[in-house]
Amino acid sequence: MSTASQSVSDAGPLARFLSSTLGKKTVMAVTGFIMFGFVVGHLVGNLQVFAGDGGVKLNAYAAFLKNTPALLWGTRIVVGFSLIAHVWAAAGLKRLSNEARPVQYKMHKHLQSTAASKNMFWGGISLFFYIIYHLLHLTVGVASPIAGSFSHTNIYGNMIASFQNPALVAVYVFAMFALGMHLYHGLYSLFQTLGLSHPAYMPRIRLGAKVFGALIAIGFSSMPVAILLGAVK
Amino acid sequence: MxxxxxxxxxxxxxxxxxxxxxxxxxxxxxxxxxxxxxxxxxxxxxxxxxxxxxxxxxxxxxxxxxxxxxxxxxxxxxxxxxxxxxxxxxxxxxxxxxxxxxxxxxxxxxxDLTVDRSALDRIVASGGFVSVHTGSAIDGNAIPVPKPNADLAMDAAQCIGCGACVAACPNASASLFTSAKISHLALLPQGQPERDRRAINMVERMNAEGFGHCTNIGECEAVCPKEIKIENIARMNRDYLCASFKKRPEVKRVED
Amino acid sequence: MKLDAHIPEGPIEKKWDTHRFKMKLVNPANKRKFTVIVVGTGLAGGAAAATLAELGYNVKAFCFQDSPRRAHSIAAQGGINAAKNYQNDGDSIYRLFYDTVKGGDYRAREANVYRLAQVSVNIIDQCVAQGVPFAREYGGVLANRSFGGAQVSRTFYARGQTGQQLLIGAYQALERQIGLGKVQMYARTEMLDVIVVDGVARGIVTRDLVTGKVEAHMGDAVALGTGGYGNVFFLSTNAKGSNATAVWRAHKHGALFGNPCYTQIHPTCIPVSGDYQSKLTLMSESLRNDGRVWVPKKAGDTRAPGAIPADERDYYLERRYPSFGNLVPRDVASRAAKAVCDEGRGVGPGGLGVYLDFADAIKRLGANTVAERYGNLFQMYERITGEDPYKVPMRIYPAVHYTMGGLWVDYNLMTTVPGLYAIGEANFSDHGANRLGASALMQGLADGYFVLPYTIGDYLATVKPGAVGLDHPEVKAALARVNDRTAKLLAIKGKRTVDSFHRELGKLMWDNCGMGRNKAGLEHNLKRIPELRAEFWQNVSIPGTGEEFNKELEKAGRVADFLELGELMCRDALHREESCGGHFREEYQTPDGEAARNDERFQYAAAWEWKGEGVTPVLHKEALNFEYVHPTQRSYK
CATH class of the missing domain: 3.10.20.30 (Beta-grasp domain)
Incomplete structure (x- = not known):
């Protein structure tokens, strides 16, 4: 007899966990948090562009990373894997939610959701393409506008050369705005997903997510903007 | 008018x-x-x-x-x-x-405006209960329940199963409904023996019924006629997570 | 026909134990060979279906709603009584028994009521174990309150949603058995006939409300937990779908109908606001603890309540009942409200309402305390009426709330058809002529969890499982009857809607068989209802077909039954030439306007036997003996 207690499939516990919506949500929360950590480190490192020393510190930092392959490749592997898992889980969940409402409403009002939360999917897609471009642009050095003049040692120079182009600066600023929004809902949401929430401190978590999202967006945007305006030469 | x-x-x-x-x-x-x-x-x-x-x-x-x-x-x-x-x-x-x-x-x-919500019943049938046979109960006052817990359990237990949470959710998720039942029983001592099984079975039944996932945006909470809070969803997530990693294969009961 | 209640011998406190020992048992290995049909999934039906399945029987459960969780037990607000004596205030099984018999105005069967009080304590334990979140004290123990004028605090509650929480407890137990495969659940399925073979109930005929499919289901016993018939009045506090079809069809197959005229009218409901009114909403009578009831002294006074000075107000309950004041029992408060409205002193649209005023309570306790006690009720009132009860007195009026009558059952809850049981509000047994507050939930769960599962075994032990198959000619005849009736209803294609007939019947019943009844009014109804019924069968308009989701067809079948049941209620009310509990005959009252019982002539339960369309039903009497609680006149002066 098939009973409720035996309705759970016989697949292994991890496979079952990953096949459930909550399992995928957990993957998104954990990998999202890893990438958030990476973004913070990346920002702190890159802010050395403001050292006022013509890029000595920044280039030294880049050289240090290059000469410490365990750190560099360790980070690249973990973050790269996180990104893939994050996108995999998001795609799976998106497919489920599309299937869950096959016929759409003629009229559907949103009462409580924030702009950030409603745009997680499309914001995420934009960020995904942005990341590919960003890697080609400033890591591999094969994308315009500096494809020909890219230097693997003068990171500072690459940045100064690139961000004289207002259109490119606009793309970066827009992407960072999207990142800030994505982090705002993502950070808040991961507490809820992992069940680490409590009504007493949820408002503070929400505020903290907002502040972190904004700091990251402003911090990253400040660099191309400052270069464009000539504040950093 | x-x-x-x-x-x-x-x-x-x-x-x-x-x-x-x-x-x-x-x-x-x-x-x-x-x-x-x-x-x-x-x-x-x-x-x-x-x-x-x-x-x-x-x-x-x-x-x-x-x-x-x-x-x-x-x-x-x-x-x-x-x-x-x-x-x-x-x-x-x-x-x-x-x-x-x-x-x-x-x-x-x-x-017209009438839909079949029997999926919600099947979610409850998969684990939204305490397995206690009639007649086997001990005295009501032998199970003390802290008042704040009883009140929180009651907040969740008020769910009327109307399905508005599913309807309002952009992903047609039944998380608020399912989590209200899981929370109601998880907050009471009577619900503890089956807490892990309940979380796993109900969440998996919810998925199997074709409901979408929760994106923590709170549209469900905004339309709930009983004003059930999404903190219940967090509790469900936590219970499901803990239960998933604690779970050992169950010894199957021999049916008569 | 001789009515035998099968009351066990012995002293009252031993009857149930003795009986349980003497009952035959079904061998555990044989239980799964038996199928029990349970119709209705409220407190009684849901609890019975779950418990019978736990015992090992196969159960088929039916409800017309889309889920078993929606039965109207869910709407009960106040609480559930139990003789736990947790408050150490002198409660006991005997006291609960005594109060219930007295509250029922000495028209209930003592042995049943005693058993009800006995099992009340098990109900609380069972519900707590299921996870019902009853209100608690800070120490973690269960909280109690005094309810409906009881002298002890024996009422357990879960905010103002006790019925909901108890029903969800039973529903969870039921869903567990559905998951285990022991209960087959048929939601959105309405029972339309009983299959009786050689005088024994063997199954039912149902209609799938979505597809229209008519089917027979066979069982070794049938239990009806289908609730009360308050919707005869059209406007009542019952759910829109609550109906008497199952019990009425059973009645037509030989189940006697007990005390149909006993109707409980609840005094604190929100008044009717217009012709479109579809139901009445009850507000907890706890409001009368602090609210003061009044009307203007002058008839036709249309001034705003605030503009009427104190000396031109009549606080009529305080005036007429100085010792109980606003807290007189439900029936007394309801009749008093009707009396002042009949004098033309009613307030609000149509003059059918009295004020329930919290101005003094707010002055005495402060608005905050009043909000703490009644905030949710005030909110509900404001939502419905658009008036703020903190500023303007509430308007209330009595409404039909509960029916004490129902299918006549013996001590085992079996009707006069062997194998057919009636449980919960669907039977007539425990409340006599008037039900006490917080006792309906108790009775429903007592029948479902703790009485029927035992007594049904005693019957099943004597029958062969599956004795009658689907191919029996009686089954085919029953299916044909149901199909013919549906076809007949759909073929009328008249001019009037089902609701218009129902409203007209409801008005006749409310005017002449409601709070006050008299010979002339009842005779008028006995003439008028058959005319209305005849018109219904010639002029009702039902759109659509029988092979689809057709709400008008569902309603039409139910109203057709109400049109017959209403007549029986009037006949019963006419024959009972006394006033008792919820039955007030204006000719029979004390000089100061209180109900006057006539124990010599009417100390019996009236059980009516159906004799066919247009034939006067036959009255059978079950004499009631009061060995323990001796009848006295109730007084609330």
């Missing part, structure tokens, strides 16, 4: 369905929304046409049978209220409203 209704009419699950427009010239502001529909229906019957089919029963906001979308909002514009308790004084003369059934794969349409 005068109200114009655009109502989703669909004869049965196979029919394509579409909106029909009805003019309601003499609506009293003291009517409930369903009483207004009663009047529309009386008129339709008098003209020999099929009345609008909508579910309803107690008409005092507790049975959970009624519910549809009114201009894009589950149970209409008044918060914490089912459509049977929504009164026409909340609308203005000349308003044009759009009535649609709950739309979700888990809620197939039966007719």
């Amino acid at each position: 005068r109200i114009t209704l655009n109502v989703w009419r669909q004869k049965n699950a196979r029919d394509a369905g579409g909106f029909e427009k009805y003019d309601c010239p003499n609506v009293s502001e003291d009517m409930s929304f369903l009483e207004m529909l009663d009047v529309v229906n009386e008129d339709l019957i008098a003209k020999g046409r099929d009345p609008i089919a909508f579910d309803h029963d107690c008409r005092e906001g507790i049975c959970g049978m009624c519910g549809f979308m009114i201009s894009g909002v589950a149970h209409g514009p008044e918060s914490g209220t089912t459509v049977c308790q929504l009164h026409m004084r909340k609308f203005k003369d000349g308003d044009e409203l759009w009535l649609e059934p709950w739309r979700a794969k888990g809620f197939p349409i039966i007719r």
